Amino acid sequence: MQATAFTYDSETRSGSVLLDDGTPLAFEAAAFDAGGLRLLRPGQRVRIEVEGEGEGRRIALVTLQTL
Numbered sequence: 001m002q003a004t005a006f007t008y009d010s011e012t013r014s015g016s017v018l019l020d021d022g023t024p025l026a027f028e029a030a031a032f033d034a035g036g037l038r039l040l041r042p043g044q045r046v047r048i049e050v051e052g053e054g055e056g057r058r059i060a061l062v063t064l065q066t067l
Helices: 029-034
Strands: 002-009 014-019 024-027 045-051 058-064
Touching (some): 024 045
Antiparallel strands (some): 002 014, 002 045
C-alpha cells in the first residue's frame, strides 16, 4: 500500500503517514527499522505494509516508494 510521510521524529524513529484517502496512521521504530531507512521527510511517498484490522491496525514496514 502507498502513503505519504506526514511526520517523523529522528530521535524515536517513529512518525505517521497519510493514506491516500487522508487517514493518518502512526508507525513505531520497529516498522521504520524493518524498511532499512535512515531518514524520512514529510511529503515523501512511501510503501507500507499493514497488519491487523480496525483499532488493532498497525504499520509493520515503511520503505520509500520507487518508480
